[in-house]
Amino acid sequence: xxxxxxxxxxxxxxxxxxxxxxxxxxxxxxxxxxxxxxxxxxxxxxxxxxxxxxxxxxxxxxxxxxxxxxxxxxxxxxxxxxxxxxxxxxxxxxxxxxxxxxxxxxxxxxxxxxxxxxxxxxxxxxxxxxxxxxxxxxxxxxxxxxxxxxxxxxxxxxxxxxxxxxxxxxxxxxxxxxxxxxxxxxxxxxxxxxxxxxxxxxxxxxxxxxxxxxxxxxxxxxxxxxxxxxxxxxxxxxxxxxxxxxxxxxxxxxxxxxxxxxxxxxxxxxxxxxxxxxxxxxxxxxxxxxxxxxxxxxxxxxx
Numbered sequence: 001x002x003x004x005x006x007x008x009x010x011x012x013x014x015x016x017x018x019x020x021x022x023x024x025x026x027x028x029x030x031x032x033x034x035x036x037x038x039x040x041x042x043x044x045x046x047x048x049x050x051x052x053x054x055x056x057x058x059x060x061x062x063x064x065x066x067x068x069x070x071x072x073x074x075x076x077x078x079x080x081x082x083x084x085x086x087x088x089x090x091x092x093x094x095x096x097x098x099x100x101x102x103x104x105x106x107x108x109x110x111x112x113x114x115x116x117x118x119x120x121x122x123x124x125x126x127x128x129x130x131x132x133x134x135x136x137x138x139x140x141x142x143x144x145x146x147x148x149x150x151x152x153x154x155x156x157x158x159x160x161x162x163x164x165x166x167x168x169x170x171x172x173x174x175x176x177x178x179x180x181x182x183x184x185x186x187x188x189x190x191x192x193x194x195x196x197x198x199x200x201x202x203x204x205x206x207x208x209x210x211x212x213x214x215x216x217x218x219x220x221x222x223x224x225x226x227x228x229x230x231x232x233x234x235x236x237x238x239x240x241x242x243x244x245x246x247x248x249x250x251x252x253x254x255x256x257x258x259x260x261x262x263x264x265x266x267x268x269x270x271x272x273x274x275x276x277x278x279x280x281x282x283x284x285x286x287x288x289x290x291x292x293x294x295x296x297x298x299x300x301x302x303x
Contacts, residue, residue, distance in 0.1 A: 009279060017275035017284070027274035027286075028264045031127075034290065037260045040123040044256040047119045049249055051112035110149070117145035117152075120259075124196035127263040128271075129293065147195055155188035159221065181221065182214040189213025189262050201270050209266035216258035220251075 016022040121144065125131050162180045190203060190210035268274055277284045283291070 010282075013278040013282070016278065023275035024265075024268060026278070027268045027276045028261065030276050031268055031273060031290075032261060032264050034294070035127055035264070037127075037257070037264065040126065041253055041256040041260050043119050044116070044123060044259070045249060045253040047112070047116035048252045048256065051116040052248075052252070110146075113149045113152075114142060114145040117148040120148060120192065121145070121196045123260060124193055124263045127260065128197045128200055128267045130197050130200055144195060148192060151188055151191045151195065155184060158184045178218065178222075182218045184214075185217040185221075186210040186214025189217070189259065192259065193263050193266055201266060205270040206266050208269050209262040212265050213258055213262035216262070217255065220254055220258065 016026050118141065121141070122131075159181055162177055162184065187210070190206040190213070193206055193209060194201060194203060273286055273290065275284055275286065277287055
């Protein structure tokens with residue numbers, strides 16, 4: 001029986017190593033585990049959670065100024081945001097223009113957002129095994145963080161605006177808006193990875209990572225309304241504020257996982273980190289290379 005099971009494992013392993021799509025997929029999943037991708041996602045979630053609220057304060061205030069006098073479009077934007085974020089109480093009245101709120105929101109968003117972008121940079125550089133290529137200058141890293149913040153801000157605003165614009169269109173227009181949303185999210189995914197490891201990959205190298213990120217984030221945005229309704233709408237009656245916090249953390253964690261997996265896809269496809277073996281006793285050349293790299297990173301250079 002043991003021999004039959006082992007033979008089956010060997011056949012499956014041979015198939016996945018000889019099939020390009022399967023070997024890339026398994027390579028991504030295995031490297032995600034080796035890089036402790038869940039921990040990277042959790043760290044991004046932690047910093048992202050605390051940077052979200054000042055960013056929303058600034059965004060709502062800016063939208064309040066821009067959409068002043070356009071009640072219908074403001075209602076659409078508010079509805080889109082409420083679908084994408086599991087937070088109760090977001091409506092058109094939330095979008096108000098206030099100079100003090102704008103200044104406070106921008107300052108707090110910069111302070112907390114730069115911490116989140118620093119963690120994001122570290123995570124992507126770890127995935128690409130490029131920790132040593134990170135800029136050592138404090139100023140350079142902060143400037144890069146500002147660029148990453150600008151990319152995230154563009155993605156949020158552009159995605160929300162495109163969704164709101166096509167909300168009242170017929171089916172064909174909505175499909176076009178959905179495709180546009182995938183394109184925007186794909187562009188944001190590629191930009192976040194490219195800016196974090198600018199010398200290692202080209203835009204073309206990130207095409208599959210961008211496609212995965214675009215589809216993943218768009219899918220999460222599409223189920224946002226259902227998620228909000230199930231987890232948050234009755235929070236005051238059952239779980240109180242804890243349901244809101246847990247729901248929001250879970251939501252950010254899913255978004256972070258999509259980005260980390262997209263980075264893994266970019267690293268595996270660009271650096272050709274496949275095929276990988278399913279069996280410990282028959283490692284591939286890539287398995288041996290990554291194991292040696294991991295040991296070297298853990299023990300440091302020999303003297």
